[in-house]
Amino acid sequence: MANLKKIAGFDVSKSFFDVCILRDGKEQSLRFNYDPEGLSSLITALGEDMYCVMEATGPYHVRLAFYLYQHGYKVSVINPLSIKRFSQMMMTRAKTDKADAKVIAAYGELKEWDLWQPPAAHVIKLQQLNAIEQMLQKHHTAASNQLEAFEATGNIDKEIKKIILKELSNLKKQLDSVTKQIDAIIELHYKHMLANITSIPGLGKKAATMLITITDGFKKFENYKQISAYLGLSPRIYQSGTSVKGKSRICKMGAGKMRAVLYMCTWSAKTCNKACKELYERIIAKGKAKRLALIAVANKLIKQAFAIATNNTIYQPNYLKNICF
Numbered sequence: 001m002a003n004l005k006k007i008a009g010f011d012v013s014k015s016f017f018d019v020c021i022l023r024d025g026k027e028q029s030l031r032f033n034y035d036p037e038g039l040s041s042l043i044t045a046l047g048e049d050m051y052c053v054m055e056a057t058g059p060y061h062v063r064l065a066f067y068l069y070q071h072g073y074k075v076s077v078i079n080p081l082s083i084k085r086f087s088q089m090m091m092t093r094a095k096t097d098k099a100d101a102k103v104i105a106a107y108g109e110l111k112e113w114d115l116w117q118p119p120a121a122h123v124i125k126l127q128q129l130n131a132i133e134q135m136l137q138k139h140h141t142a143a144s145n146q147l148e149a150f151e152a153t154g155n156i157d158k159e160i161k162k163i164i165l166k167e168l169s170n171l172k173k174q175l176d177s178v179t180k181q182i183d184a185i186i187e188l189h190y191k192h193m194l195a196n197i198t199s200i201p202g203l204g205k206k207a208a209t210m211l212i213t214i215t216d217g218f219k220k221f222e223n224y225k226q227i228s229a230y231l232g233l234s235p236r237i238y239q240s241g242t243s244v245k246g247k248s249r250i251c252k253m254g255a256g257k258m259r260a261v262l263y264m265c266t267w268s269a270k271t272c273n274k275a276c277k278e279l280y281e282r283i284i285a286k287g288k289a290k291r292l293a294l295i296a297v298a299n300k301l302i303k304q305a306f307a308i309a310t311n312n313t314i315y316q317p318n319y320l321k322n323i324c325f
Helices: 036-046 060-070 080-089 097-109 121-152 158-189 191-197 205-215 224-231 256-272 274-285 290-311
Strands: 006-012 016-023 026-033 051-055 074-078
Touching: 006 060, 006 097, 016 036, 016 097, 026 036, 026 097, 051 060, 051 097, 060 074, 074 080, 074 097, 080 097, 121 158, 121 205, 158 191, 158 205, 191 205, 191 290, 205 224, 205 256, 205 290, 224 256, 224 290, 256 274, 256 290, 274 290
Parallel strands: 006 051, 051 074
Antiparallel strands: 006 016, 016 026
């Protein structure tokens, strides 16, 4: 357990980071750059036995978390939404880097949160390849749509068409290369897990691969509900008393591409996956919207995938009913 009298809250940005150090009832606010001098000064300021807390801020927090971990500090990386809600609860008015660092430090004082561990090299590469694949696919779709729009006019310039077709060909080659690299990593590190997850009716190789990538082989989350929340598939209820009632909606925060892929899987799962089919039909029978039923099916697929991955088994229609989560 960390010494909760020594907390450092980090507000991380691209070019610099602010630190609020809470030590023995005293508060110290500092700002550092990422250069060797700044990082060296940070270690001097922190001293020994400091518990470091920061928000997950895309790629920016990773290098600092790595640096602190390498220097023997305990580090926790917190979901930004948790920090935001804590700040609102504390009725914090100021919105500056210094104030944010102070809020993060105060959040760290509540308890020692899950400690951050640096991901393995293959995990980092897999995540980066997944991001590149999505970027290339987006560019390919945009170029394809542009070509279709020009052709619809019936008067597309031959040179313009040649340029777009060449671009589409290059993008396709790059996509194929990235896909092969992803498949190679999955084959080497997650072959058995992939086979188990794809035994679930409705979950194909693409969806299973993305789930493995996002969850670090289902190691990053303690239960399937955390995965649903991360992907933005948790329902948000809008109701207060008897006068304020609205439709339940999903909380659209998280990995949008994964959410879209899972949603496509639900169309197959609601007919070929026994548990998903029963769930879908039960919700529809209550008069609920089809989209709400499909979201429920998506969550069911996540639940099944988590159970199968963590229990190292294959899909069995009745087996999952006996597994506790």
